[in-house]
Amino acid sequence: MSSTEQGTSSAAPAEPTTAPESAAAPEVPESFYYVHGKDKVVHKVSAGALQHSALIHGMISNLGYTEEQAKANPFPFENIDGDILQMVVDWCNQHKGKPTPPEDTNLPKQKEKLFDLVLAVNYLEIKELLTYCCKQVAMMVKGKSPEEIREIWMIPTDAEDEAAEKEAKKRAGKEAAGETAAAAGDAK
Amino acid sequence: MKLSNYPHLVQKGILAEMETSNLFLMSFVSKNMKKLIKSSQIKRFKSISRIVYYYDITPKGMVYISVKPIFHCTGRWTRVAKANEFILKMVECKEDAENDHFVLNIAGKLINFKICKKGYEDYCPVASFLPINKVSVIESIHNCLLNFFGDSIEYYWVAEDDKLFIPRLKNLSVCLRIRIGNLDKVWSTLPSSLVLKQIIGWMDNPFKPESNFYQTESISLNLNSKRLLEVLSYFQGRQAILTCSYSFEIRGLTEFVNRWKSGEAFQKLEYLEVLTSFGTDYEFRQTQILNAIGVKQIDERKTPPSHTVPRICGWRYFRPKTDPISSHTYVVRETDNRVASISIQQTTILFGVWNETEEEFLALVK
Known part of the structure; x- marks a missing residue:
């Protein structure tokens, strides 16, 4: 076919x-x-x-x-x-x-x-x-046990999730600060 | 293979294909995973009608969901291939955990688990604990399940015969099934404040009229004519199936119906089934009973509506509704004008209470 x-x-x-x-x-x-x-x-x-x-x-x-x-x-x-x-x-x-x-x-x-x-x-x-x-x-x-499931599907631990969340917040903060600075520069 | 790399809908589809015991274990992988399971499986969890705790003859407990049975036909025989979906098992052990165990934090308590890889509970997680910890372990497991599946599901504890350990837990309904011996002997061993969801058993000796026994929502009892009259006098629950192998005084039934009609008693009653022996002059007695009760009649040429209600069936899925009552005879309660269909067929009396008033009920007649 x-x-x-x-x-x-x-x-x-x-x-x-x-x-x-x-x-x-x-x-x-x-x-x-x-x-x-x-x-x-x-x-x-x-x-x-x-x-x-x-x-x-x-x-x-x-x-x-x-x-x-x-x-x-x-x-x-x-x-x-x-x-x-x-x-x-x-x-x-x-x-x-x-x-x-x-x-x-x-x-x-x-x-x-x-x-x-x-x-x-x-x-x-x-x-x-x-x-x-x-x-x-x-x-x-x-x-499979929860640990085995984590390994098979590469699921982050709570600590890894928290670290990733912190990092994302930090990055978002930096981006927002950058945008504010750029807007201020444009205004000048 | 990274699960989080799949689009959300695919993750949801994968979780939907997992067995409940697997989802339960997976909820311990991380907080985010638990959130994902709970948010993506809302419909599935809402469709669970009841979760059952059951201890079998050995000191082993099981926690399962009653599911619609799957039948397997082999030649002339049909067997039930699956009627329950296991969530976990519980085993009381005398020694420390075996090597292949893992530890889970179940609602704040560390409990040893292993995976059962044999028998019909294929790959079921098994919690093991010392007998001394039984109460606290069961409490933790129950709290964990409440948190995971929610409290809109009915949780049943099935206690039977010599396994009368009944934990006092939030949102837990208790079903008592006595196959050996008499109910009153068992009853004396139970906490006096206990109100049961369902009782199945034999009743030879009387209970005091004020006993909590009569507040049980559903009873299915084998009893003698004297006990039958007592139950018909004092029962305050919703459903009763009473089997009496002796002949039965009409007075008991007329009194029961009169008290229901006056609104004096049986206000919660939805369904009553009495299986009894009327003796040889049945035809005469059927008319006599109906006359004594003072029933109203629907035109014989018309079809009466059929009464049925969801059965308070404890831990079983089979026969989820009460047997339909389609009768031309009915009575009306004076206090709220509600109708009850009455059917007297051979040795069976059926009494089904409608939510409808007489006018609404008659509108259903075709």
Whole structure:
């Protein structure tokens, strides 16, 4: 359903290849759109699969692109790593037009990958996948003591929070004093 | 992975996916974390109807939330896969804590904890303490839960049979369940000022009319006909389910209804269910009872409204409402014109008090 090809950093996206979509062709020809992440690899995705993303769905619903226009104007998601976007595209394809199951066991187990996936999914507004990701993140601290939870999620201690708060206040005070001085200078 | 790097909505989503016991433990990570949990999970915490303290046969206690049961079907059998969500367990121990414990400051008291990683209470935090500290530990845990979940939730202490330790704590309702022996023997061991939320058990011997026993909000008792008459005379609570295996004097029921109608007694009563034996001349007695009570009738061709109220069910989620009463017969209280539906079916008498006046009640008839 989707295909990827190593793109270049130029504005024109590389020509993607199309994998066979399914055995039974849809009666109405489906429209496709193109997305790419930080790595510029372009992914061809059907409008049906993209419906999972409220952000992209909102973008495409008003465009009325032809196939050629869509190909020439892939949606750039420069804030999303290529491999993460690939995961998202795969998930959208797998769950296209299907009710989402209560659990998804195919999410990455590595902390950093999962962290990036959560941010991407949140940005793209894919509600169901975000719920799965949140569940997976929550599972990381199941059965852990408060100290272990602190370590896993890098949560500051009360003392660190207080120090950070003091520092922020100090900085805000300095900034306010700077602004007052600048305003006084302007007045002169 | 730094949790604070996630947008607030994502943090909220992660917390929403955590089990309550996990959230409880996480609230000890920092003050800010506790604030975040409390502010982001307001709706979830508000949906908790009751938190239950329960001691089982061993000296182990558990604190859990009653949740809507999840049923698991295997072939011909259906079992309850989950009816409670554990918050923590409590264990009285004779020695100092084991190696894998950690210490938490629970409402000013340092208590040893470990994580239970076996059985159906998978990953439940377990508080361990010396028996001598039991009262103060339970008090601290209760205060901590009040602070974390709020005081709008009902907190139930379930005491049963030989485990009659009942702590006196703020906002704590007590349910007494006696399966072995008689209620009056147990009652004599309890503090005289204690007013209970619910009593379930057998009652053979009488209580004095002025006893706090009659102020219990909900009772579910097996008793003889004499005791039944006494309960019908003195009960001041909201719900009563009384099972009497002997035949039962109509006089008791007519007196009960007359006192309710006059507004003299049973002003808090919402629901009464009497299961009894009327003997073989049931048909005759049903008419006799209804005549003796002096009921009013709804047109037989019309459908009466159905009465049901949330059950004061203690620690269980099952059957959250009383059995519906849909009856063409009713009585009206003279003092405020409120209606009570009366149903006499075979060996069951149901009496359900409406919030509606007679006029409002009749408007509900279809």
